[in-house]
Amino acid sequence: MDTILVLLFPLILPLVGYGALSLIGAKMEQNHERNLDEREAAIGHFPIFDLANVPPGFTASAGQLVTGNAVLGTGWLKQFFASFRTLVGGEIVSYQRVLQRARREAQLRMIEDARSQGATAIINVRFETSDVGGVKPFSEVFCYGTMIR
Amino acid sequence: MPWGVLPIHGSQLAKYGFRMLLVNTETIPGHTIVEAKGLVNGNTIRAKHLGRDIGAGLKNLVGGELTGYTELLNESRHEATQRMIAQAMSMQANAIVNVRFTTSAVAGGAAELYAYGTAVVVRPS
Numbered sequence: 001m002d003t004i005l006v007l008l009f010p011l012i013l014p015l016v017g018y019g020a021l022s023l024i025g026a027k028m029e030q031n032h033e034r035n036l037d038e039r040e041a042a043i044g045h046f047p048i049f050d051l052a053n054v055p056p057g058f059t060a061s062a063g064q065l066v067t068g069n070a071v072l073g074t075g076w077l078k079q080f081f082a083s084f085r086t087l088v089g090g091e092i093v094s095y096q097r098v099l100q101r102a103r104r105e106a107q108l109r110m111i112e113d114a115r116s117q118g119a120t121a122i123i124n125v126r127f128e129t130s131d132v133g134g135v136k137p138f139s140e141v142f143c144y145g146t147m148i149r
Numbered sequence: 150m151p152w153g154v155l156p157i158h159g160s161q162l163a164k165y166g167f168r169m170l171l172v173n174t175e176t177i178p179g180h181t182i183v184e185a186k187g188l189v190n191g192n193t194i195r196a197k198h199l200g201r202d203i204g205a206g207l208k209n210l211v212g213g214e215l216t217g218y219t220e221l222l223n224e225s226r227h228e229a230t231q232r233m234i235a236q237a238m239s240m241q242a243n244a245i246v247n248v249r250f251t252t253s254a255v256a257g258g259a260a261e262l263y264a265y266g267t268a269v270v271v272r273p274s
Binding site for chain 2: 021022024025028029032052053054060061062063064065067069070071072073074075076078098102105123124126128130131132138140142144145146148
């Protein structure tokens with residue numbers, strides 16, 4: 001029995017390690033989502049548009065570029081499971097959540113940037129997603145627009 | 150750091166309150182475009198710092214935001230923008246409209262940040 005355990009030890013240890021890491025990762029993801037919810041609630045409704053012109057009902061006497069970006073990594077375990085998903089196809093929910101978090105974070109940073117300059121709205125908002133990690137799936141979401149006031 | 154301020158090339162200009170107006174729309178609210186100077190652009194290719202790369206790799210064990218990369222890309226984008234602004238200044242423009250950004254990964258572990266737009270002369274209307 002003991003010898004079996006000793007033999008299985010190199011196999012069990014990484015599993016325990018990965019299990020712990022994935023739990024930490026899931027907890028961090030929840031915390032980040034909660035943090036985003038809180039910051040979005042604190043800002044309330046801030047009008048942003050992807051229209052090129054000042055929308056009806058808004059007046060503007062100045063404009064300036066505002067930006068926000070965020071780089072998020074997926075985590076090794078998610079990458080590992082996602083590689084199985086690509087065999088059978090279908091939606092990769094874990095990646096979807098990561099990118100959505102990155103997008104919300106970038107958008108919030110852009111809004112915070114605009115608000116600190118006294119903006120009333122942001123127009124012509126554009127989102128850009130790029131893979132910056134080469135072989136590693138680190139995704140950057142970059143978000144920019146013109147704040148008006 | 151606000152966009153449109155030139156800390157290196159324009160330090161003297163910044164002292165006198167010079168600021169290039171940047172927008173990603175075709176017009177600027179409250180301003181009239183009096184002259185279009187032409188296309189201006191700027192780029193930079195950044196390789197990742199080994200230490201940052203290892204740090205990001207460790208962070209990626211659990212996933213989440215890689216702050217080092219977020220900052221690196223932000224700084225690089227500012228640098229590309231400054232090159233674009235320097236070009237616009239040499240054309241005696243005071244604003245750049247329709248600014249676009251692109252990012253692409255080139256040869257393993259390096260990213261190119263590219264900014265372009267149209268240099269124009271504007272006056273408050």
